[in-house]
Amino acid sequence: MAVRLPQVAVAARPGQFVHVRCGAGLWPLLRRPFSLFAVDREAGEIRLVYQVKGTGTLALTKKQPGEELDVMGPLGLGFPLEPGLRKIWLVGGGVGMAPLYFLAREAAASGLTCDVFLGAVTAAGLLHQELWRGVAARLELATEDGTAGHKGVVTDLVETVLRGNRPAAIYACGPLGMSRRLAVMAAAAGVTGYASLESRMACGVGACQGCAVRLKDGSYRLVCRDGPVFRLEEVEGEPDGP
Known part of the structure; x- marks a missing residue:
């Protein structure tokens, strides 16, 4: 729209x-x-x-x-593109891939290389692949039912690629379980990054406090006002796989 x-x-x-x-x-x-x-x-x-x-x-x-x-x-607060970055990974799950396309275009305009990993339940959920191919140096797909790309969740795919390759930073958006697993994986690999967290919200400006999310240090922050983008190091880790 x-x-x-x-x-x-x-x-x-x-x-x-x-x-x-x-x-x-x-x-x-x-x-x-x-x-x-x-x-x-x-x-x-x-x-x-x-x-x-x-x-x-x-x-x-x-x-x-x-x-x-x-x-x-x-x-809300957006994704910062820190100085000195050369290659970043974008990881999107479901409709959570939406803000990453805007980021990919801005990153490409700044001379950054973007490898993109997109996941969905089925191939129909992998939105606008033709647009992604125009901004991604590498595009990897994952579907839970195996109808496109790797069969399984997108974090399984990222974990496999991460064993032999390491980006300067990971930027992610998708279900909370996906971001939590990425936080664990990134920490183990010594990679920094950011995650945009998804939450239902009523006011959008921090007044109702209905979008509180628990972070790794035990504190609660508001997705609408303090986020939706948080450092991966702040996200409470939790696997999203079976």
């Missing part, structure tokens, strides 16, 4: 999100968070990618071209 929002497009950074009122009136009552898939600053447009999973995304499918959309943003 393309939305013309010049002020958001100019200010947006990879990893940030927007909070969208999906329907008309009071239903659904709460806004929904959507990562920024791509930004065209010259055209003043942002692009969102989503899968229909509930009343909010279903309402979005009924929007017509030219219809106004109530959007707050950009919100």
Whole structure:
């Protein structure tokens, strides 16, 4: 979905999100968070990618071209591209791959090399592969049912490649279990990185405190305000495999 929002497009950074009122009136009552898939600053447009999973995304499918959309943003803290990086890995699971495409384009524009690892339940969930091939030096796919690429979860694939290769940093977004396993793997390999954590949220600005997530040190942080991007070293480790 393309939305013309010049002020958001100019200010947006990879990893940030927007909070969208999906329907008309009071239903659904709460806004929904959507990562920024791509930004065209010259055209003043942002692009969102989503899968229909509930009343909010279903309402979005009924929007017509030219219809106004109530959007707050950009919100949250994005992915930092630290000076001196030359090669990074991007690891996305499901619709969590959305903010990584924006990051990949920004990284490529800065001269960085990106190897991309994408995972989904089935091949149909591997979104926009043609776009990824345009920005990735290497594109590796994983599906749990084996319909595309490696059969299994994407972290299994990353673990295998990590044995013989090591990036300067890993950037990830996907289910919390995926990020937790990546945190363990990255620490064991001596690799730093960042993960964008997914969470349901009501306000998007830290007022309701409904998106609290526990970090490795036992503290709780708000995904909407303190994240959604956190250092992998901060993420509480936990395997996501069988």
